[in-house]
Amino acid sequence: MAEFxxxxxxxxxxxxxxxxxxxxxxxxxxxVYRYDPSSGANPSLDTYEVDMDTCxxxxxxxxxxxxxxxxxxxxxxxSCREGICGSCSLYIxxxxxxxxxxxxxCQLHMRTFKDGETIVIEPWRAKAxxxxxxxxxxxxxxxxxxxxxxxISVNTSGNTIDANAIPINKEDADESFMAATCIGCGACxxxxxxxSAMLFVGAKVSQFALLPQGKVEATxxxxxxxxxxxEEGFGNCTNTGACEVECPKxxxxxxxxxxxxxxxxxxxxx
Ligand code: SF4
Ligand code: FES
Numbered sequence: 065m066a067e068f069x070x071x072x073x074x075x076x077x078x079x080x081x082x083x084x085x086x087x088x089x090x091x092x093x094x095x096v097y098r099y100d101p102s103s104g105a106n107p108s109l110d111t112y113e114v115d116m117d118t119c120x121x122x123x124x125x126x127x128x129x130x131x132x133x134x135x136x137x138x139x140x141x142x143s144c145r146e147g148i149c150g151s152c153s154l155y156i157x158x159x160x161x162x163x164x165x166x167x168x169x170c171q172l173h174m175r176t177f178k179d180g181e182t183i184v185i186e187p188w189r190a191k192a193x194x195x196x197x198x199x200x201x202x203x204x205x206x207x208x209x210x211x212x213x214x215x216i217s218v219n220t221s222g223n224t225i226d227a228n229a230i231p232i233n234k235e236d237a238d239e240s241f242m243a244a245t246c247i248g249c250g251a252c253x254x255x256x257x258x259x260s261a262m263l264f265v266g267a268k269v270s271q272f273a274l275l276p277q278g279k280v281e282a283t284x285x286x287x288x289x290x291x292x293x294x295e296e297g298f299g300n301c302t303n304t305g306a307c308e309v310e311c312p313k314x315x316x317x318x319x320x321x322x323x324x325x326x327x328x329x330x331x332x333x334x
Pocket of ligand 1: 245246247249252253307310313
């Protein structure tokens, strides 16, 4: 049944303010989403005045400075800090990974924002990505979709054909490689008004569908991955293309179209 009201604890309240030290004039103001579901309290936006003269050049440096020097209770994730793991993913001033295109949160420079500008930092918010604490969300729904079919089984009995011996035309190889650059960050879900994961799943299906090695399990792969996607609570594609715009890796909507073709063909076989 459709629900038209939000739970009372979804209202974001004004939180605490952490002022810069006396005499500090070069500041940027961070407003950061704070939420601990186990507390029963509403989420809040805490305000931090960050001293830019002693801060690194990236947005992530600002958040780490807050955690290390102002408020150790803040939870956030990051790992590679070079756009390949997707763990840093955040909403920044209302845009997934911030206002710059084709980068992840950890690649976003502080200089993108004007002096004195307030920077609002929030986690992804989608039913299938529940907030664990503050800026950390649970994206294991993506892992379960991958486990449902995002792999190729290879007979390793000793008779495996060398991958380089299988001819693949360049256009397909390039498109497959492009699809494989999806880092599973979830920006496509976060930017979709229907929290659709179809760009992610489309990329994972396309990566294998374009290669001869992926054709063997193609039917079950697309059926199982789409089934898992639906079970996780992701919505349907809205055809508005927000996912493609916000994707840090430039994954194209063509991958959704390819997944739909694969799905139709697999359903007719089944
Ligand atoms: S398709 Fe793009 S936005 Fe979506 S998970 Fe992959 S890299 Fe992130
Ligand atoms: S920390 Fe790995 S993509 Fe940002």
